[in-house]
Amino acid sequence: MDETTSQVEWKKGSAELLILSLVEARPRHGYEISKLIEQRSGGSVRFHVASLYPLLYRLERRGWLVGRWVEKSGQRRRRYYRLTRQGRSVLASQLRGWREFVAGINRITEAENA
């Protein structure tokens, strides 16, 4: 498996989780979300416009996020995404699943390397 393909697959599986967890604490706009993902992953994960927004709209359509136009003084208006009650419970279950998965992987790899 080459590097790019694995990255794409990885992104697909976890992108939803990343976005949901980024808006958990407070509403954020699209650019902010993409910047945070890039920064926190040390530049290893990046979302471009063409992939980020379809994803945001899909989450919004599922009712996990709600987008709202907000106009702050001196700035152009931006669309802020907030986690919904349903989104919050989806995030919780995805996180739990993810942790269990990682823990499982760790147990396997540690046992093999031990």
Added chain:
Amino acid sequence: MPEWKPEILRRLAPLKLSSAREAEIADELAQHLEDRYQELLLTRQSEDTAFRTAIDELEGEYLLAQGLRPVERDWYREPVAVGKDSSNVFSGIFQDLRYALRMLQKSPGFTAIAVLTLALGIGANTAIFSMVNGVLLRPLAFQQPQQLCVIREIIPQLTKFYPTFPANLPSFRIWKRELHSFENIGIANGISIHFIGRGGAIELPGAKVSSSLLETLGTYPALGRNFRADEDDPGRDHEVILTNSFWRSEFQADPAIVGKAITLNSESFEVVGVLPASFHFPQSSELGALTNFSPRLAFLKPLGEDASQFDAMGDLDYAAIGRLRAGVSLAQALSELNVVQAQIAKQANEHMDLRAEIIPLASEVLGPARQGLLFLLAAVGAVLLIVCVNLANLLLARVPRRMREAAIRTALGASRARLVRQMLTESLLLGILGGALGILLASFGVSTLVRAAPPGVPRLAEVSIDGRVLLFAIVISVVTAALFGILPAWQVAHTEPLDALKSGATNTTESRRTRSLRSSLIGLEVALSTVLLILAGLFTSSLVHLLRVNTGFTAEHILATDVDLPPRSYPSNAAGQRFYDQVLAAIRTLPGVRSVGWINQLPLAGEGSVSAIGLPSTNKTDASNFPLADFRVASPDYFSTMEIPVIAGRIYTAADRGRKLAVISQRAAERLWPGNDPNGQMCVINWGGWKTFQVIGVVGDIRTVQMDKSPVMMVYMQDLPFDNVALGGSIVVRTMMDPSGAASAVREAINKIDSNVPITALRPMTEVISKSVDTRRFQMRLALLFAVCALFLASLGIFGVVGYSVERRRQELGIRMALGAARHDLLRMVLRQGMTPVTVGLAAGVVTALFAGRLIGSLLFDISANDPVTLATVVLVVAGVGLVACFVPARRAMRVDPIVALRYE
């Protein structure tokens, strides 16, 4: 600053999103790209590089659309307010419906009024249509009813008295043998039989029928069997087939009854079958004059008659029903039948010709009811039209409010067609809601109508709400919706957006066009209600005239009691006479009784015995010399009791019993002995063979058969000219007080003499008269009801339009007043403007009614279709109601305070 949006929009184009959604996405993405660009500039990149790096975020030409396509599909539809033509027809309709629902919810008062008036209009129409459907449209409940026809005999020499007669038994036998045009022929005659049921002694109405009758009709018993051919003969006829309703009511639908014996006329009859519930034998009024069938038959029994005992030219009282062979036309069958009739006449050798008439059963049964029912349908249709007009007016009043909305939508790209569709969807929704409620109302209305309808209306039992009625209700709901919705929709759609937006919402006044449209609608409403009122008025006057007709007797204070003499206990005329003598003597002594008499058949209670009468010297071979007269057997006191005046001579007395004496009516005297004194003259009467009577007196003419037919020739006698039967009859009692008060005493007196004699009816004579005009009264009441509804709706319409116009012109009225117009000037102006369409409508209505009146001429009695009193009354009523409906809002106009009105701006 770089332009991001064109780049984004180009990439979004393949998705064909609604423009609003497209703009929203472009906004958000452009902001993102701008943020990225600004950030890159901060890292000291050149503008050119920063721009290209930012654009790279869109990842080529197609990736964005590709990513968005699954998400955006079916999500954001075009917002309704924009109203741009969408490629998805159905999605638009759902939107329209949703939007219409929202609009209706926003004005619940308007919605409630609209739905309720529609429900009433559609409900009334559906109810009347279900009658038309059940009575006129639905095929008769027999197999291939179009092949069935009624055969009636014509004796050309007697057509001036009776155009046609029912059939006689010998003819039937010959027809069955000789005629090839018919697959089968059956005959029937109404009878009644004494029966002691669960509720005591009753006279059970039934029919004796040839074994071929049910086969001809294509009806087969639901249980048991049909009669066999050999059971037509006398002595083998002790079998009955029960109708379904009698089987249910008397035998609790017990299937084991088949094969058991029941007692009728004190004789034992075996039940051989039970008819299906769908079987409805036509009643007398449906089978032509001189037949005698009860509307509610209880049983059929075999003929049991020996045809050779019958006069070839007499006893014409069987209803004959034939089934034409497939492919044989009425004309072919008739020409064959007439050949056979000529042979019968030749063999009979009575110097009379014989011909026949074949009428399709359906038109014979339904003919008389058709005109009345169609009139009612037209009347109730007119009411619905008025409902439409009122709703159109209500919607037109809302047009100015909707114009702004329409203007905005047009400005945003909505086409006119789309606006019209949206408006029509709203009226359609109202139509559907009103229609649904209307069907519910109609289901109640139908049972009320059937209960209220007179027995003369044929096939009432078959009236119900079926698929066709439902379809009718749905179609009229939709058509109604289209009718009242199209004008306002057109008005809204033809708004110039700029005009509507320029003027403020409050200032959007009615255009001159809208106002004249509303006025013409008012005119239409007034015209329709005027027509209905005039026609209903004509019906009412007809009925009043009819009830005022001089019947020739005094019905007030008369109690009429019908009795039937069971043949076992009363085998002879003499036995019957003894019974009546005893009863009359007993009743005469009751307190409060002034006089009492009896007659074998009451006036206005149906046709009685009819026979030929003439002078002894007249050539008996020429039937045209012998007019037909109605015969009655009556006691001597009958005449004084009924207050029928003796014009000449005297009435027979008890001492005359056994002598062949006759009392005749004035009309008979004038016809038989014109200009001469009939007293003491002899006459011959063909009643069971020619018999000679002496005329001893002349009494006044009375209405015998129908209130609306001039009096017929009457012959009264004290005894039957033969002794082998006792006649049932009516005992008439003249009381001092309310006749109903004597009912129980009379009943008791009869029971004391013979408790086995059933009393079949006991009611004041006035009720007999009233019942004889039931059909007219029913028609009149419905016509009047519809007319009053129409007038009420029209007055609401006038009130609404004038009131609304005053409301909208408040400011104008204020200015006029400020400029010195007197209050009564304003009042006059508003009244004039309101009354103009009323006057025009009134005139149009009167003219239309003059034409429509001719169509219903045959439903009227003793009144012309352009009766000036009716016309003048209606004109006054409509003008008065119109004036009141205009005056109330006009007075409000008068009270306008100029200061307040101007400040209102």
